[in-house]
Amino acid sequence: VSEEEAIQIIADPPLPPDTYTLRDYVDHSETLQKLVLLGVDLSKIEKHPDAANLLLRLDFEKDIKQILMFLKDLGIEDNQLGTYLTKNYAIFSEDLENLKTRVAYLQSKNFSKAHIAQMVRNAPFLLSFSVERLDNRLGFFQKELELSVKKTRDLVVRLPRLLTGSLEPVKENMKVYRLELGFKRNEIQHMITKVPKMLTANKRKLTETFDYVHNVMSIPHHLIVRFPQVFNTRLFKVKERHLFLTYLGRA
């Protein structure tokens, strides 16, 4: 072996064939390096082994770049791309055509571009749902809540998690509000338009908070309807403030 050839033999330590972290591969893979520079949190992705394998095998130039340009066109800023990709790394396995169809569908339902950008930012999995599923979900909310089209649209823009989460808790909560807590339909609609997070609240916490507010603090239903934020706050905050006010004598 001549001297020149000897120099050309690169004798780095070999890459470990399998590990639990992506640390060992980061220096040798341009894809991973560019992702880290974008702001993607690899320590969270490596907890899902399939995702990590997928990311390693992808080539930055061919696949990832196109999807990133597509997301930028939608309106997601550079510094927000990192958090988005950390949550929804599966978007790299989607077809670009499918993503375009879904965005076109949302636009056909009269969601403006800014609204779509906001929804995608808040609910990263939105673009991974097929058009049928999105259609079903929107239809469900329109029927269940019996709101006008514009109000449903505003609701979904404010809390896009409704479309990506499962529907069972929402159905349960609707039943709870109607039967257990005794609110009328128009009252529920008013509260939801003000505070949409009520629909996804925990059933037990909801009943405990309502029990304290209605029975101990003796606040009637129509006052609660005016300020549905009580269902959003923690119970102990409400309790502390109420006890403080009774201590002052001003309950």
Next chain:
Amino acid sequence: MGSRGLARLHGLFAVYKPPGLKWKHVRDTVELQLLKGVNAGKAPAPEQRVRFLLGPVGDGEEKALTLTATSVPTLTNHPLVCGPACTSLKIGVGHRLDAQASGVLVLGVGHGRRLLTSMYNAHLTKDYTVRGLLGKATDDFCDEGRLVEKSTYDHVTREKLDRILALIQGSHQKALVMYSSLDLQTQEAYEMAVRGLIRPMNKSPMLVTAIQCIHFAPPEFLIQVQCMHETQKQLRRLVHEIGLELKTTAVCSQVRRTRDGFFTLDDALLRTHWDLHSIEDAIQAAAPRVAAELERSLGPGLGTQQLQDPGRPWDSRGPSSALGLESCAG
């Protein structure tokens, strides 16, 4: 940044546990807040690694390849690749408080956990304010249990209550002497008894060193108890037995620990102060007192130290005016 924050985080501090929370949740919440504070520092500058890269040297027809050692920035220890620097802290809990009781809860971080065992072995007394309600009896002695019986309480007066409490204190005094395994015939033991310093230094059942009634407005009454080796359930049972002695029934509506050894309500941190800075300040403020107290309690035989005891925490104090925000307007 992270390691600097961790270096100072060793010692004891007290936290105010609100009622309705399990002590384990309190400990986990405090741990999460501390982790947030420790991991919030700036990321360190990117490291450099030495890599041997091939580079062409010399131009012309003869191109020689040489290896040059260059230091190249590497991302192996970037926080986004490895995760946060600190993922768990070791926090231990002193004397536990059950879910419905509230008050001072002592926690130890890092090397301070060793002091927790010393505190346990020092067998210091604790102060409780217990609020009772006459006329009801439930199965678990507190007012949210299943009702067992109801009775009238018109015949109960303050003098009767004081008499009962004095009886209890007297009987527990005898038990104190018995469990402390001291020979009362010696002069030192007599002096200690005169100053009220006798207490058992090993395992014993619940012992009450002092008990007095602070507030009496039938059906409610408030008593202050100084005790050791107790559980909150036994305190509630004590309220129940007081009711039985008064020929009526009583349940306990609130148990509040106002002092645990040398940590008082003023030292306990409120929920709003459960973050890195306040806890570090609290640890530093409490450190000298902790050291002094443990030295005093765990070094018996040193005569000079025992003769000087300014303000021992278990001297019977006046009724504490800290009625607290959880009481209904008394």
